[in-house]
Amino acid sequence: MAGRFDRNPFDEEEVNPFADPAVRAGASRQQNYGGGAFYTTHPGSAPTAMNRLSPLPPEPVDFGSATVDIPLDSGKDLKKKERELQAKEAELKRREQELKRREDAAARAGIVIEERNWPPFFPLIHHDIANEIPIHLQRLQYFAFASFLGMVLCLLWNVVAVTGAWIRGEGVKIWLLAVIYFVAGVPGAYVLWYRPLYRAMRTESALKFSWFFLFYMLHIAFVIFAAVAPPVVFKGKSLAGILPAIDLMSPHIIIGILYFVGFALFCLESLLSIWVIQQVYMYFRGSGKAAEMKREAARGAARAAL
Numbered sequence: 001m002a003g004r005f006d007r008n009p010f011d012e013e014e015v016n017p018f019a020d021p022a023v024r025a026g027a028s029r030q031q032n033y034g035g036g037a038f039y040t041t042h043p044g045s046a047p048t049a050m051n052r053l054s055p056l057p058p059e060p061v062d063f064g065s066a067t068v069d070i071p072l073d074s075g076k077d078l079k080k081k082e083r084e085l086q087a088k089e090a091e092l093k094r095r096e097q098e099l100k101r102r103e104d105a106a107a108r109a110g111i112v113i114e115e116r117n118w119p120p121f122f123p124l125i126h127h128d129i130a131n132e133i134p135i136h137l138q139r140l141q142y143f144a145f146a147s148f149l150g151m152v153l154c155l156l157w158n159v160v161a162v163t164g165a166w167i168r169g170e171g172v173k174i175w176l177l178a179v180i181y182f183v184a185g186v187p188g189a190y191v192l193w194y195r196p197l198y199r200a201m202r203t204e205s206a207l208k209f210s211w212f213f214l215f216y217m218l219h220i221a222f223v224i225f226a227a228v229a230p231p232v233v234f235k236g237k238s239l240a241g242i243l244p245a246i247d248l249m250s251p252h253i254i255i256g257i258l259y260f261v262g263f264a265l266f267c268l269e270s271l272l273s274i275w276v277i278q279q280v281y282m283y284f285r286g287s288g289k290a291a292e293m294k295r296e297a298a299r300g301a302a303r304a305a306l
Helices: 021-025 074-108 135-170 172-203 206-228 242-249 253-286 289-305
Strands: 037-040 048-052
Touching: 135 172, 135 206, 135 253, 172 206, 206 242, 206 253, 242 253
Parallel strands: none
Antiparallel strands: 037 048
8 A cells, every 4th residue: 555655646757957867867757748759768778769750841832833824815806706796786787777678668668578377376377457457447357257267167067068968979079069169269268358358457448448349249149159059060069058958858867957057157157248248338438438449440540541
């Protein structure tokens, strides 16, 4: 058991620097942490270095070896690109001015550039009543357009009814005639009377109004003839009218019903067409276009005589 007056092992050992070297060498242990080295001494031996941590040598910095590439012609490239952009901008402005000049010239000459926009899923014609027709004429133009669509429906149903009659043994000639009516009648109606009316409403042209009246009266005559369908051409069965419908009711009731539906469609188209031409004529007379057309006709006759 340790003595009562034993030395505290945790006390720091006092070393006299002026003491005898032998006494210093007899110390039990001395540790030195200075300068990054660790020394251990034993009695009767010289201090030995257990581990020396030497600092890393400084790396030389060579400022002359680092090269920085600075393009000397960057300013020239920027100026060149700027000149190219300015040239392109000037070319675009020139093209815009040229296009505007051509559009103005076409407008002065009465030429209207029409973009196809109807029907929306497969544009075939130009049609924009809401933006191109005066607001007081839009209702009448819509009814005229309904008349055109009614004509398309009548001729299409006529093909269906005549196809059924052909299958029931009425002959292929009536079917070929029905197809001809549809193929020629739909674009013919648009070119001959609907488009002239559309342009007459848009430009207030008396000449286009007269063109519309001429061919629209032929249209009314055709739909009235088709509603009756007299036995003039191939016994009249190439048109779904009242007479062939009565004739086909006894042998083929279904085909007879199809013809009666065609008769009803042609009747409705006739009534709508008569109302449209009446309203257009009232506007034509009330707006003074009739007198203008007479003056133009008189001038045309005088030029022809001269």
